[in-house]
Amino acid sequence: MNNIDIIIKMLLEKTNLSEIEKDIVESYNTYLKEDKNDIISKIVENRIKYNMIAAETSVAKMQTQGKTQLVSFDNLTNDELKNNLYNQILLMCTKLN
Numbered sequence: 001m002n003n004i005d006i007i008i009k010m011l012l013e014k015t016n017l018s019e020i021e022k023d024i025v026e027s028y029n030t031y032l033k034e035d036k037n038d039i040i041s042k043i044v045e046n047r048i049k050y051n052m053i054a055a056e057t058s059v060a061k062m063q064t065q066g067k068t069q070l071v072s073f074d075n076l077t078n079d080e081l082k083n084n085l086y087n088q089i090l091l092m093c094t095k096l097n
Contacts, residue, residue, distance in 0.1 A: 004028065004086070007093050023049065024092050031085050039081045040073050046088045052095065053088050 008028050011021050023046065030042040046053050073081070 004089060020092055020095055024089055027085060027089050031082055031089065034078060036078055036081060039085055043085050043088065050092065053091055
């Protein structure tokens with residue numbers, strides 16, 4: 001069990017979740033899916049809702065020969081998208097009280 005699993009378990013035991021806690025649980029549930037469209041939708045939703053995510057993560061950056069370039073979601077694999085969503089979850093967890 002990793003840190004995210006522990007946090008999710010703790011959140012699921014709470015009765016009244018804050019907005020960010022709900023978003024963490026929803027993001028984690030989406031992360032567990034393999035549906036690319038659901039993952040993309042959640043990534044975009046989180047970026048719109050949370051400034052710290054938009055500022056600290058890049059949804060569609062790809063390292064190519066030492067350079068970073070923007071790419072469309074279509075060019076990213078499910079694993080790359082899931083990795084981005086996982087990083088968003090980590091950032092949201094750092095904002096928990």
